[in-house]
Amino acid sequence: MISSKALIDQTGISRATLNNYIQLGILPKPMVQSLSADADEGGARVLGFFPDDALERVQAVQILKSQGMSMAEVSERLVLTEAVLEMDELREFATQAEFSAASSSRKAKRVEASHIRKTALQDKAPLDKAPMNLNLSLDRLEHPAYMLNYNFELTWLNESARKAVFGFDAPPARSEQRNLLELISRPEARLSLNEQKSLARLHLQLASSRLSYETLEKIVIQADPLLLPILEDIQFQDQASEQMISEMEFLRQLPDGDSALYNVYAVYFREGMLVVHSPVSEQSDDLIHFLSRRDQVIQSLLSKRLPVMTPLAVLVADLQNSVRICSELPPDEYFSLINQIWSTMTPILRKYTGTHGKHAGDGVVYYFFPQPESNYLFNAVACAQELKEAMRKISADWQLKKNWYTELQLNIGLHEGQEWMGAFQSANHVEFAVLGNTINQASRLSDFARQGSIWATKDLISRLSTDERSRIDFGVLRKSQESGERFVPQTYAQIESLIDLQSDKYEKMRDIAQLAVAEIRRVTHTRIY
Incomplete structure (x- = not known):
């Protein structure tokens, strides 16, 4: 246990800052103890005591703030992330421009685009096996990411998805106009017919883990009946549990005419499906660690939901x-x-x-x-x-x-x-x-x-x-x-x-x-x- 006075002295924070950390949930409420008359704690008769890791947590806050993160982002990392962050990993993070480590237990395997690999995500991934990039958040995802509800309507997207997938300047106002199958067929998406069909097949296959054939058939008929033959080819899986994500490999056509192979991840929530595209050539351990923090991800998604x-x-x-x-x-x-x-x-x-x-x-x-x-x-x-x-x-x-x-x-x-x-x-x-x-x-x-x-x-x-x-x-x-x-x-x-x-x-x-x-x-x- 460490006293509040010792914590303030060793970290240099003020008592007001300490109280703010408690209010934000970064530190637990202290256990108040009465002191003996000869206790050397500045004359205080009662004092609050924190767990031994409180010093490291305050130092973690200071390091994260030095990286330009706001207190809201710091709180999100330390409160919603259940894993305790080791100080030596934080110091390494503070000196590196990009933090990633290859997990020896996970090997990339190329599969056909129609094949889905179900990946069970542990709530507490060992940090010594795959250190998590603490800067990774929805705002910092560099590659296309977007959220669909189970009507296939777009409820959130990042700038990369707007440019690379949908092409519009701003999403349509009405919910029925935000159906993904309709959005990818609009002229501003600049997708060929084959590219539209490939994207439709990708998302229908991802959604098949949560929606029945009859439900997807209804969605397809309302959006574009010409896509029904694609639905006929979908292999429906047993519904995935909420502790799993789906992963597919998808060959995307790039604006310069070249093509690139992407891992496409779908994370399922009650509110819908988060889809993230990540190049196969890039290390994805940090991304999977981030996506596994379901409470953190859905809280952030809901707060960023597009008005509709x-x-x-x-x-x-x-x-x-x-x-x-x-x-x-x-x-x-x-x-x-x-x-x-x-x-x-x-x-x-x-x-x-x-x-x-x-x-x-x-x-x-x-x-x-x-x-x-x-x-x-x-x-x-x-x-x-x-x-x-x-x-x-x-x-x-x-x-x-x-x-x-x-x-x-x-x-x-x-x-x-x-x-x-x-x-x-x-x-x-x-x-x-x-x-x-x-x-x-x-x-x-x-x-x-x-x-x-x-x-x-x-x-x-x-x-x-x-x-x-x-x-x-x-x-x-x-x-x-x-x-x-x-x-x-x-x-x-x-x-x-x-x-x-x-x-x-x-x-x-x-x-x-x-x-x-x-x-x-x-x-x-x-x-x-």
Whole structure:
């Protein structure tokens, strides 16, 4: 153990810098100990102590900063990388312009372009066998690299990929225009028909590790039906686990007319597939080490995701009477309740391929984007129904736990539209955000919903397939003096016909006065109507 005073004295950093390193996660929180009266620590009665490797970690920070790296990049290397960096390797890195070492256990082998080699990547690669280039990051990849979602739509690319693969000045704004099979056929790509087919075959083969033939067939038909014969030749593999990458050799035509052989790596994430081209002639151990740091790679990819105009469904859910519930519960129990609700929502969200928007107090926002194997609109509806059922169980648990009569209810609003989607990044968090009226109207609809109900717009429900609509029990509760209340199925109503908008308590609803909506009471696996 080393004391904070000794660490400051030996490294020359200030106490403020030391606290900053702790906040960034570069150093762990110190273990505070009381000192004996004769302890020689500058008169301090209590002192923080760090693990023995703290001195080396601070020295590592200083070396990395001397290479021009920002604190965010330094933190990314030391926090997200699990392997402990040896100081002698860092010093060697500081004196070399390029750091690479050949791994004796790994030999390059040329294979046909249609052959895929599955390479299992260990989370902790021994540094003494293949020292990692600490400067390697998405920003420092010199060769073409880009990210595709599982609709084959481009979500990120580096400058090398823009020039060498796609050729455009800027990517198209709309998501459907970013399909890779369409992008490589555009005139600015300057690819011959044979080159287009080769690239299409390459990416279809890489995607076959995660997508079924039927899914890829749908993507190809929508983009370019003439490529279907290529799909017929693809050999589908068993789906790769998330701890593996695919590697293929690919012969690329260069602008000067020559050709070069490249290793093409595909790394698979829930959000899509990262593709990186690397010349066979270059050492690739550093690249593979970098790609194996999955958390680091996907965090960086999400933060750099290109803004895009995309179709989406929005789900906004709010806990009814949250202020009263907060006042009735002790603070620790209230936070326990909210955390239980969020943790219950997470697996349901993943099941229906939703994306977290942001937590707004005790409410949540989920986004649902087009998927290759399911209808994102129906996913949003089914997710809302399952959240409603899960909340009933949570409510029953807390009624039993607290012996109270409070009913915990989640009010949900659903809407769809086409909006700009991007990401906001803080030091340790990436949050997706949607700009436009769709989310505002879904939020208002959530405010309108009461007693744990689900309300969706006519726009969303009418865009479902006939079969999907037949599995939803939706409609409007009509009121009349003669007949009282009656639920009329498969109908809609404007908000202004359901509530008195002149009342002050409905002031926020005036923005959606003419929005046609319906209540969703039930979602089933079989047809209702």
